[in-house]
Amino acid sequence: MSKLADYGTLVMTYLARHPAGVHNAAEIAAATQISLPTVSKILKILAREAILVSHRGMRGGYSLARTPDAITLMEIIDAIEGPIGLTECSSAPGLCEQETSCSVRVNWMKINAAVRQALTGVTLADMAQPTLAVVNTDQLLAHRRAQVNA
Numbered sequence: 695m696s697k698l699a700d701y702g703t704l705v706m707t708y709l710a711r712h713p714a715g716v717h718n719a720a721e722i723a724a725a726t727q728i729s730l731p732t733v734s735k736i737l738k739i740l741a742r743e744a745i746l747v748s749h750r751g752m753r754g755g756y757s758l759a760r761t762p763d764a765i766t767l768m769e770i771i772d773a774i775e776g777p778i779g780l781t782e783c784s785s786a787p788g789l790c791e792q793e794t795s796c797s798v799r800v801n802w803m804k805i806n807a808a809v810r811q812a813l814t815g816v817t818l819a820d821m822a823q824p825t826l827a828v829v830n831t832d833q834l835l836a837h838r839r840a841q842v843n844a
Contacts, residue, residue, distance in 0.1 A: 705728065747759050778806075781806070
C-alpha cells in the first residue's frame with residue numbers, strides 16, 4: 695500500500711471521528727499532521743470517487759458521502775490506488791509475461807482475494823474506534839533498568 699493510501703485512511707478516519715459538519719483541507723491537515731497539498735490531493739480523489747462530498751462556498755469543505763459503517767478500507771484504497779494486487783497477475787490479467795505458464799498464479803490470486811476480503815471487512819467506523827495499546831510493563835521495567843545500569 696502506498697503512503698498516499700495510508701494517509702487517505704488517516705484523513706477518512708479523522709472525518710469519521712468528526713462526522714458533524716463540513717471540514718476543510720487546512721483543518722484536516724492540521725489535525726492529521728499531513729501536509730496540506732497531500733490532504734488536498736486525497737480529498738479531491740475521494741470526492742471524485744463519491745466517497746466524500748465536496749461543498750463549495752465560503753464555509754466549503756468535505757464531508758463523508760455515507761456513514762462510516764458503510765465505507766470500507768477496500769473502497770478507500772481502491773479509490774486512491776486503483777485495484778490492489780500483491781502481484782501483477784492478481785490485480786489485472788495480461789500484465790505479466792509469465793502469466794500463461796505460471797505455476798503459482800492461482801495461489802497468488804487466492805491470497806490477493808483474501809487480502810481484499812479482509813480489507814472489505816474493515817469499515818471506517820472500525821478504524822475510528824479508539825484502541826488501547828497493550829503495554830508490557832515487565833519489558834518496560836527491564837529496559838529502564840538496563841538504561842540505569844549502563
